[in-house]
Amino acid sequence: MPCLLLWSLSFLALSLVESESSADNGTVVVTTTGPIQGKHLPAGSRSVTAYLGIPYAEPPVGKLRFQKPVPHKPWSHILEATNFGNSCPQKLISGTPDAEMLKANTPLSEDCLFLNVWVPHPRPSTPAAILVWIYGGGFVVGTTSQKLVESRRFQAKPIMIGTTSDEGSYFILHAASLLCTSSECFLSREKLLEGFNISIWNATNDAIQAIARRYSEAEPEDPFRYHPTLSQALGDYWFVCPANKVATETAKTGSPVYAYTFTHHSTKWLGSIHGSEVPYLFGTLTLILGTNQTRTEAELALIPQVMQYWAEFARSGNPTPSGVNETKWPLYNPAEQNFFRISTEPPQVMKPSPARHCSFWKALLSEASSLHRPSNDSVPSSPE
Numbered sequence: 001m002p003c004l005l006l007w008s009l010s011f012l013a014l015s016l017v018e019s020e021s022s023a024d025n026g027t028v029v030v031t032t033t034g035p036i037q038g039k040h041l042p043a044g045s046r047s048v049t050a051y052l053g054i055p056y057a058e059p060p061v062g063k064l065r066f067q068k069p070v071p072h073k074p075w076s077h078i079l080e081a082t083n084f085g086n087s088c089p090q091k092l093i094s095g096t097p098d099a100e101m102l103k104a105n106t107p108l109s110e111d112c113l114f115l116n117v118w119v120p121h122p123r124p125s126t127p128a129a130i131l132v133w134i135y136g137g138g139f140v141v142g143t144t145s146q147k148l149v150e151s152r153r154f155q156a157k158p159i160m161i162g163t164t165s166d167e168g169s170y171f172i173l174h175a176a177s178l179l180c181t182s183s184e185c186f187l188s189r190e191k192l193l194e195g196f197n198i199s200i201w202n203a204t205n206d207a208i209q210a211i212a213r214r215y216s217e218a219e220p221e222d223p224f225r226y227h228p229t230l231s232q233a234l235g236d237y238w239f240v241c242p243a244n245k246v247a248t249e250t251a252k253t254g255s256p257v258y259a260y261t262f263t264h265h266s267t268k269w270l271g272s273i274h275g276s277e278v279p280y281l282f283g284t285l286t287l288i289l290g291t292n293q294t295r296t297e298a299e300l301a302l303i304p305q306v307m308q309y310w311a312e313f314a315r316s317g318n319p320t321p322s323g324v325n326e327t328k329w330p331l332y333n334p335a336e337q338n339f340f341r342i343s344t345e346p347p348q349v350m351k352p353s354p355a356r357h358c359s360f361w362k363a364l365l366s367e368a369s370s371l372h373r374p375s376n377d378s379v380p381s382s383p384e
Contacts, residue, residue, distance in 0.1 A: 026123075027051075034075035039082045040121055051117040053085035059111035069113060085114030129314040136275070158317035159250050160310075162260035162339070163243050165354065166271030168235030171199060172227060173270060187226040192216075195230045200237060210364055214357065231271075236357050239274070244355035248334040257332035258319055260309075261354045264302065264343040277342065280306040298344035306342065 027038040027049055038051035057069035064070060087104035089112075120128060172195075187195070189212070196208045203211075215233045216226070243259070251257045262277040279285040280303050286295060309329070313319040320329040327347045329340050337353040 028078060033072055034077070034079060036079045036081040038117075041118075043118075047121045048118045049121045049123075051081040051119075052114075053083050054079070054081050054115045054117065055085070055113060056115045057113040060113060061110050065110070084116065086112045088112040129311070131310065131314045158256040158258070158313070159247070160258045160260070160313050160319060161243050161247055162262065162277075162342075163235075163239045163354065164272040164274060164276045165261055165263040166231055166235065166265075166276075167239040167274050168231035168233065168237075169270040170274050171195070171234050172231060187230065189216075189226065192226040192230055196233065199234050207364055214360055233357075236355075237361060240354050241358040241361050244337060244358050247332050251332055251334050256317060258313070258329055259332040259339045260329075260342050261339040261350050262342045263345075263350070264299070277306060281310055283307060296344070302342075302344050305347075309342070 025040060027040065028035055029038075029051070030036075031054070036051055036054060038049050040047050041050050055072045057072055058064060060067065060069065084106050086109035087106045089108050089110060090104055092103055192212060193208055196203065196211055200208070200211070211233055212229070215229045247257050247259045263272050264276065265271045266273055266276040266279075283303050285299070285303060308321050309319040312321055318329070320326060329347075330338055330349065332338060337355040337358070339350045339354050341348055341350040
């Protein structure tokens with residue numbers, strides 16, 4: 001079965017066995033831990049059966065706090081799985097373009113290990129493809145109800161992985177109070193270096209200067225010239241190069257790999273920020289509050305396009321739609337670092353590659369690490 005990497009990985013399995021009972025409109029099923037009852041919900045012109053708030057582990061409280069999840073004890077009664085479970089404790093964010101999509105919308109509690117399952121209604125007569133979604137948030141934000149690997153010990157299964165074109169712009173937004181000296185937030189070169197210093201773990205001054213030179217070479221002379229410098233460098237360091245590394249290492253095992261970069265600008269000032277593709281994937285772009293409610297025809301057309309890529313990958317392990325005139329999504333090639341562009345523009349391989357600076361990061365930080373500095377002045381292993 002294809003494996004879908006959506007950045008922030010873990011594994012979860014739930015076995016559903018059809019109940020012999022026909023009560024409750026056929027929504028009662030028997031799981032490996034006990035019977036559950038769901039509910040029918042409309043989904044466009046069709047409908048689905050939703051099983052919400054299924055506990056997959058014992059509440060991680062008391063002696064179980066900070067321990068590995070313990071499987072939930074079996075139950076014999078029919079568990080009503082018709083509402084989302086609690087969200088894990090987290091800071092409630094606000095004031096960002098995607099705050100409504102990311103913030104928790106159920107009560108916060110340590111008792112937050114729940115699973116949601118949606119299945120087609122009526123139930124397919126043959127096995128259907130399964131898409132598993134593990135929400136991200138860097139252990140800072142995220143919930144199952146939100147709107148929206150060097151070991152090479154991989155099984156040979158298809159992998160799809162990607163980033164957005166402006167991953168680092170989020171940093172500028174959240175670090176504005178530290179870096180901006182005025183309401184206009186004109187970053188000086190000194191503030192640029194400060195931004196690198198507080199973002200790149202244990203980076204030396206020489207490394208920071210080298211990064212600034214690398215990413216500032218082609219920037220125009222205008223008051224905002226260091227904004228894209230900081231955004232692109234940090235986006236490469238934190239997201240693009242780690243994604244490229246995973247794609248490269250996975251491809252070496254013989255697994256088919258498909259890499260993408262989502263480039264459509266979700267906001268005017270921040271560009272295609274981290275997670276910009278998610279509302280298109282789930283078709284919730286027009287439902288998210290706090291974003292521009294006026295959508296172009298091209299944006300609305302992008303929704304089913306993104307959905308089809310993911311659906312085709314879940315079904316066959318290849319995201320290229322089956323249509324005769326569809327643009328072929330090529331396999332990832334580590335030598336070419338070929339990322340497929342997803343946007344309102346015609347689909348094609350992104351040129352130059354978004355991973356074009358990753359060899360620079362690898363060489364720079366590997367060289368710094370080889371100097372055997374004391375631990376408080378060392379540079380960690382870098383993304384490739």
